[in-house]
Amino acid sequence: MKLRELLSDESAFVIGDEDTEVSGVSYDSRKIEKDYAFFSLPGHNTDGRKYIAEAIANGASVIITDSKYDTNDVAQVVIKDIFRFMSLFGAKFYNYPDRELNIMGITGTNGKTTVTYMIESILANSGIECGVIGTVNYRYKGKVIEANNTTPQSLDIYRIMRDISNNGIKYLVMEVSSHALSLGRVYGIEFDTAVFTNLTREHLDFHKNMDRYFEAKSALFKELGAGKKNNKKCAIINVDDEYGRKLLKVGISAEIKLYSAIEKNAADFKASNIKVTNKGAVFNLVFCNKRARIRIKHIGVHNVYNALAALAAAVCSEISFENAVEGLNNSSRVPGRLEKVNTIGLGFEIVVDYAHTDDALESVLRALKDLNPKRIIIVFGCGGDRDRAKRPLMGKIAVEMSDFVFVTSDNPRTEDPYQIILDIEVGIKRAGKKNYKVVVDREAAIKEVIMMAADKGDIILLAGKGHETYQITSGGKVHFNDVKIAEKYIDLKKKQKIAAKQAGQREFIF
Numbered sequence: 001m002k003l004r005e006l007l008s009d010e011s012a013f014v015i016g017d018e019d020t021e022v023s024g025v026s027y028d029s030r031k032i033e034k035d036y037a038f039f040s041l042p043g044h045n046t047d048g049r050k051y052i053a054e055a056i057a058n059g060a061s062v063i064i065t066d067s068k069y070d071t072n073d074v075a076q077v078v079i080k081d082i083f084r085f086m087s088l089f090g091a092k093f094y095n096y097p098d099r100e101l102n103i104m105g106i107t108g109t110n111g112k113t114t115v116t117y118m119i120e121s122i123l124a125n126s127g128i129e130c131g132v133i134g135t136v137n138y139r140y141k142g143k144v145i146e147a148n149n150t151t152p153q154s155l156d157i158y159r160i161m162r163d164i165s166n167n168g169i170k171y172l173v174m175e176v177s178s179h180a181l182s183l184g185r186v187y188g189i190e191f192d193t194a195v196f197t198n199l200t201r202e203h204l205d206f207h208k209n210m211d212r213y214f215e216a217k218s219a220l221f222k223e224l225g226a227g228k229k230n231n232k233k234c235a236i237i238n239v240d241d242e243y244g245r246k247l248l249k250v251g252i253s254a255e256i257k258l259y260s261a262i263e264k265n266a267a268d269f270k271a272s273n274i275k276v277t278n279k280g281a282v283f284n285l286v287f288c289n290k291r292a293r294i295r296i297k298h299i300g301v302h303n304v305y306n307a308l309a310a311l312a313a314a315v316c317s318e319i320s321f322e323n324a325v326e327g328l329n330n331s332s333r334v335p336g337r338l339e340k341v342n343t344i345g346l347g348f349e350i351v352v353d354y355a356h357t358d359d360a361l362e363s364v365l366r367a368l369k370d371l372n373p374k375r376i377i378i379v380f381g382c383g384g385d386r387d388r389a390k391r392p393l394m395g396k397i398a399v400e401m402s403d404f405v406f407v408t409s410d411n412p413r414t415e416d417p418y419q420i421i422l423d424i425e426v427g428i429k430r431a432g433k434k435n436y437k438v439v440v441d442r443e444a445a446i447k448e449v450i451m452m453a454a455d456k457g458d459i460i461l462l463a464g465k466g467h468e469t470y471q472i473t474s475g476g477k478v479h480f481n482d483v484k485i486a487e488k489y490i491d492l493k494k495k496q497k498i499a500a501k502q503a504g505q506r507e508f509i510f
Ligand SMILES: CC(=O)N[C@H]1[C@@H](OP(=O)(O)OP(=O)(O)OC[C@H]2O[C@@H](n3ccc(=O)[nH]c3=O)[C@H](O)[C@@H]2O)O[C@H](CO)[C@@H](O)[C@@H]1O[C@H](C)C(=O)N[C@@H](C)C(=O)N[C@H](CCC(=O)O)C(=O)O
Pocket: 027, 028, 029, 030, 040, 041, 042, 043, 044, 045, 046, 047, 048, 049, 051, 148, 149, 150, 151, 152, 153, 177, 178, 179, 180
């Protein structure tokens, strides 16, 4: 392809030959090959400009920067809004795969991953294959790509979309993070359906305040319908959420469908008579003149909301109501979201959940309380290099809504784990509670809760890391998975029980 074919009508300034050949494109100098275009992006850790020389040495034929770079060796495009330009460039380079796909974009603070899994199940039940891009991984046609980001960079999205379409798949279900919306990662992508789950406090380290966070999320809805596709566009909104109602006022040109589980709120998809059991949730659903009793294998009222969002997205994407209901009823559990660890024979339950905001923690604790456990014990920490203000809020909720809390570490990243815990303790002290213990090492905390604290009838919640298979500290990334660590100590506890029995000792709880 020639460079001139890849230029959009943005205000790009080209230095050098517009007929330069472009055989590939990347924003990472280490991936540059002969005749590639290199996007030198301003980063959070380093600056892509530092790698231009390396990109040229690796064979780049074009460099794209946000301010002129001193070289005559290769063609150069200078563009101020490089992230948006990169997305438009990706669209052209990969020949608009988004126009060949029916794309559902899910946004909101909590529930995105769960909704994508539910939609995937619904589509599979109707015999439809889809691609999924989200926090856990990017997957299609048996391929599983490790996810570095919930929503990857635009060039990666376009490359994946092209492969999805070339594999004959027609649907893409995608989580759209607020970072992605702010950083132009989905700029120009033509979505067909956009879902808004909820908006609560999160990522204010990045967005600074809730208004800007909301502004980022609302872009997905404002831009819905702009583009060349002329099929029906649909915005699906949780009207029970304060920001969902605010979203109705931002000027959405697509068709709007509301969902709700609160009696007084008018909505297109309505849940009532919700019953939560330890096997899942059951509720009545009404849509137009249709009714169904839904039984999902996901615990908690928050998952009823996720189910409503998924069902609405499917129905708006031409899946019949009956098939969508059946698919939802069959929808599988989501890795690391209220995932049960096998504790058979021990008399207590352990669940692993990705709650890493105060709202998520509250939702999950409410779901667990509904199961009437003897006690709830939590093991949790807060991530480093992320919104500090959520730490005391999570601390307060944890001690107020449970019987005992082990405060520990969750991806401290470059921060001192003790400092993060001190921030959590501010909220605990504000609540005037003493039902907690600090165990900085996460594995030690999990070990202690299983070996010493857990008693018959208890539910242990390991919160914050969900499906993650790593722990990031200032020393780097090491393998770590809550489920696997819990299994290790459950195994040890069982062995100790057997040994005690054989030695004729009575069971002993510390
Ligand atoms: C803050 C942020 O968004 N960072 C993302 C960004 O990295 P960065 O800007 O920090 O990159 P950098 O390391 O400074 O490097 C700058 C540039 O130099 C290039 N480079 C670097 C080294 C080299 O040798 N050669 C080279 O060309 C890099 O490729 C990059 O283009 O671009 C990277 C590549 O796409 C992302 O993986 C990275 O996400 C990091 C991992 C991250 O933690 N992001 C979080 C905050 C995030 O975006 N989260 C949301 C989800 C939130 C949620 O769902 O709750 C998400 O969508 O994932």
